[in-house]
Structures are given as structure tokens and as C-alpha cells.
Amino acid sequence: MLRRFGFGSNWIRWMRACVFAGSPSVLVNGSPTQEVNIKRGLEQGDPLAPFLFLLVAEGIGLLMHKAVYLHFFKPICVNNSNVSISHLQYADDTIFIGEDCVENLWCMKAILRCVEENCGHTKKLLVGWSARGEENCLGEMVGEDLVAQLETFISGAPIRLVDDSWSCTIGDDGQYAVKEGYSFLSENFLPELEVSANLSRVLKNQWYSVVPSKVIVFSWQLIRQRLPARDNLSRRGVPGLMKNSSCVWCPEERETEMHLFGSCRVALEVWAEIYKWIGIQSVHSSDLCSSFESFGFPFNICKKRRKGLCLIWHTVIWSLWKARNACIFDGKELSIHHLVETNKHVSLKWLIARGIPFV
Ligand SMILES: [Zn+2]
Numbered sequence: 001m002l003r004r005f006g007f008g009s010n011w012i013r014w015m016r017a018c019v020f021a022g023s024p025s026v027l028v029n030g031s032p033t034q035e036v037n038i039k040r041g042l043e044q045g046d047p048l049a050p051f052l053f054l055l056v057a058e059g060i061g062l063l064m065h066k067a068v069y070l071h072f073f074k075p076i077c078v079n080n081s082n083v084s085i086s087h088l089q090y091a092d093d094t095i096f097i098g099e100d101c102v103e104n105l106w107c108m109k110a111i112l113r114c115v116e117e118n119c120g121h122t123k124k125l126l127v128g129w130s131a132r133g134e135e136n137c138l139g140e141m142v143g144e145d146l147v148a149q150l151e152t153f154i155s156g157a158p159i160r161l162v163d164d165s166w167s168c169t170i171g172d173d174g175q176y177a178v179k180e181g182y183s184f185l186s187e188n189f190l191p192e193l194e195v196s197a198n199l200s201r202v203l204k205n206q207w208y209s210v211v212p213s214k215v216i217v218f219s220w221q222l223i224r225q226r227l228p229a230r231d232n233l234s235r236r237g238v239p240g241l242m243k244n245s246s247c248v249w250c251p252e253e254r255e256t257e258m259h260l261f262g263s264c265r266v267a268l269e270v271w272a273e274i275y276k277w278i279g280i281q282s283v284h285s286s287d288l289c290s291s292f293e294s295f296g297f298p299f300n301i302c303k304k305r306r307k308g309l310c311l312i313w314h315t316v317i318w319s320l321w322k323a324r325n326a327c328i329f330d331g332k333e334l335s336i337h338h339l340v341e342t343n344k345h346v347s348l349k350w351l352i353a354r355g356i357p358f359v
Contacts, residue, residue, distance in 0.1 A: 001056075001059050001118070002015065002055065005055065005058075015048075015052065018042065018046075018048060019040065019041060019042060019052070020039060020040060021037075022037075022041075022042060022043060023035040023036060023037045023038065024036060024038065024043040025349075027353065028212055029212055029213055030210070030354060031210075031211060031212040031350050031353055032349050032350070032353050033212075053092060056115070057089055057092070057094065059115065059118075060087075060089070060094055060111065060115055061087065061089060063111045063114065063115070064086050064087045064096070064111065065086070067086075067107050067111065068084070068086045072103070072107045073086055073098055073103075073104055073107040073108070074098050074099040074101060074103065074104055075097065075098050075099075076097050076098060076099065085097050086098060096108050168180075170184045198293075199289055201293075202223055202289045202292050202293060203220065203223060203224075205292075206219055206220055206223065206292070207220075208307070208310070209307070209310045209311060209314055210307055210310075210311055210350070210354045210356065211311050211314040211315065211318075211350060212350075215314050215315075215318045216314070218317070218321065219292075219314055219317055219318075222261065222288060222317060223288055223289060223292070227257055227321075229255050229256060229257055230244070230245040230246070230247075230254070230255035231245050231254045231255050231256040231257075231259075232256075232257075233245070247259055247264055248324055248327045248328050249264060249265065249266045249324075249327070249334065250264060250265060257288060258287060258288060260320065260324060261288060261291070261317050261320055262285065262287075262288065262291060266320070266323075266334065266336060266339075267320055269340075270316060270319075270320060270336060270339055270340055270343065273336075273340040274312065274316055274340065274343065277340075277344060278309070278312060291313070292310075292313055295309045295310060295312065295313040304356055304357060307354075307356055308351055308356045308357070308358065311347060311350055311351060311354075311356070312347045315343055315346050315347045315350065316343055318346075319342055319346065320339075323339050
């Protein structure tokens with residue numbers, strides 16, 4: 001169709017790439033999720049969409065002209081003159097206008113089918129309406145009777161000027177805030193936690209990271225040793241893991257948090273590659289808190305670089321956990337190269353979405 005309209009081959013290739021090779025991702029709290037390959041169509045709100053749509057609509061118009069010319073479709077003649085109308089188009093609506101005969105219906109069906117086959121799915125609403133009899137005309141269908149009926153219906157509904165609303169009793173102003181909810185719960189229900197100064201600093205700094213909230217919650221679980229790693233599960237007596245709590249990649253080691261994200265051969269290789277990538281000296285960390293702090297916090301660096309490094313730390317632990325799950329639950333083969341590349345890709349995507357320069 002585009003070729004028939006006279007568009008150049010380069011332009012057609014670009015459009016093909018836009019329509020068939022697009023891969024949008026959704027921003028969740030400012031961080032993009034995994035990309036979805038849409039294969040066919042543009043994402044919603046794409047500025048190109050109305051223009052491409054016009055071309056498709058133009059195609060329907062041309063098909064109708066051809067059908068009228070070949071006498072497949074019988075249009076309506078205005079006042080028995082030579083002026084005939086077969087269709088009207090406005091934005092994304094098309095109205096077919098013709099004589100009420102079965103041939104016209106078959107023709108419309110064939111045209112819609114043809115457009116559907118060529119341009120993907122189309123939404124069709126075929127409504128037949130004859131304007132010959134007085135009793136069927138549109139003026140009477142939406143007449144004064146209907147308006148009067150609507151007014152009677154609406155006047156019975158209770159209308160108030162004040163919106164219904166919830167009021168929170170925790171805070172002073174009646175508005176709920178997560179911070180107030182957290183303080184209330186921790187003061188009234190949580191036991192006092194004995195944490196070292198080091199750990200308390202890490203737990204506080206973790207929340208300033210700009211990764212998606214689920215990743216921060218995950219890293220909090222990790223630092224607090226609350227992850228459902230095999231060693232933790234076996235200590236809690238989860239059936240099936242009492243005898244086998246070894247690391248999925250090194251059978252001789254127990255799968256503790258420190259092993260999985262620190263001393264495991266896979267983790268060591270991934271960390272080494274990431275250190276090389278961001279150009280900082282590899283530091284051996286004795287525990288996960290030090291590992292987190294080695295990523296920016298003890299250095300005298302600017303805020304943005306610190307945020308960037310913190311984001312990369314989160315991405316590494318998140319991707320290690322996902323790779324571990326893929327091996328255990330989906331039986332996927334591990335490729336360290338692929339894991340490192342995914343890590344870099346996700347980190348860059350999150351950095352760009354947050355407007356943080358690469359470290
Ligand atoms: Zn291991």
C-alpha cells in the first residue's frame with residue numbers, strides 16, 4: 001500500500017521497523033520494566049500512529065471508490081443527481097452509505113476482511129439502518145422524548161457537593177502517609193532490634209537507591225538474611241531441603257546469602273566483570289554490608305555517582321538471584337557472559353530512566 005502511495009523504499013523500511021520491531025517497556029515508579037516485543041503495531045500514544053492510521057483509512061476509501069466504479073457497491077445518490085455518496089470518514093470512524101441490498105453487505109464484508117488481512121485486526125461494528133421509512137429516521141430515535149426520559153432519570157439520583165473520603169487517625173491531618181504508618185507499626189508491634197552501627201547505616205542508605213522498590217525490598221531481605229535461600233529454608237525445616245541445601249552452581253557449598261552473592265564462583269566472576277566495567281578496583285568484602293558499602297559509600301564522591309554505583313550494586317544482586325531461580329525452577333543453563341551483559345543492560349536502562357550519568 002505504501003509503495004502504491006509513492007513512498008520511497010527507505011521510508012517504508014523505517015515504518016516497517018517502527019511497526020514490527022518496536023519494544024516498549026513500562027515505567028514502574030520511574031524504572032523501566034523488561035521490554036516487550038510488540039511484533040505488530042505501535043505503542044499507545046506514539047506520535048506516528050495517527051499518520052499511519054490516515055494511510056490505512058485512505059486505503060479503505062480507495063477500495064470503496066474502486067468497488068463503486070466496478071458496480072460492486074451501490075451508493076446513495078443525493079437528490080437523484082449525479083452526486084453519489086458511498087462512505088464518510090472522520091478520524092478513526094468510517095460510515096458506509098449505500099442501498100439496502102445484500103450485494104452491498106457482501107461488498108462491505110469483503111473490503112473489511114481485506115483491510116483486516118493486510119493491516120492486522122480491525123474493530124468492526126456493522127449497523128444496518130434504512131432511511132426509507134419515516135418511522136426509522138434518526139431524528140426520531142434521538143428526539144425530545146429521550147431527553148425528557150433522561151432528565152427524569154437523573155433528577156431521581158442523590159447529588160451531593162462533598163466527596164466521600166477516608167480519614168486516617170494515625171497522623172494529625174487525617175491524611176495517610178507511609179512514613180506515619182511505618183512508625184506506628186514499628187512502635188506498637190515490632191520488637192526492639194539490636195543492630196550494629198554498620199548495619200543500621202547500610203539499611204538506611206539502601207532506601208535511597210533509585211532502583212524499583214521491589215529490588216530495594218529484596219536487598220533489604222538479603223542484608224537482614226531473610227531471603228528464601230536454601231540454607232535458610234533448611235534451617236526452618238522446609239521439607240526437601242533438609243538434606244540438600246547446597247548451592248545450585250557449586251554442590252559442595254551450602255547456599256547461604258553470603259555464599260550466593262559473595263564467595264560463589266559465579267558471583268565472584270560477575271563482580272569481577274562489573275568492577276572492570278565501572279573501572280574501580282576490585283575489593284574483597286567479608287560480608288554483604290561491606291560489599292554494599294564498598295560501592296560508593298565510603299568514598300568522597302559526588303551524589304550522582306554514588307547513586308549510580310548503588311544502583312549497579314542492586315542490579316547485580318537482583319540479576320544473580322534471578323539467574324539462580326531460573327536455574328533451579330526453569331532448569332536454565334547458566335551463561336556468565338549473558339548474565340554480565342544483562343546486568344550492564346538493565347543498569348544502563350535504569351540509569352537512563354533516572355537521568356543519572358554512567359559512573
Ligand atoms: Zn556457589
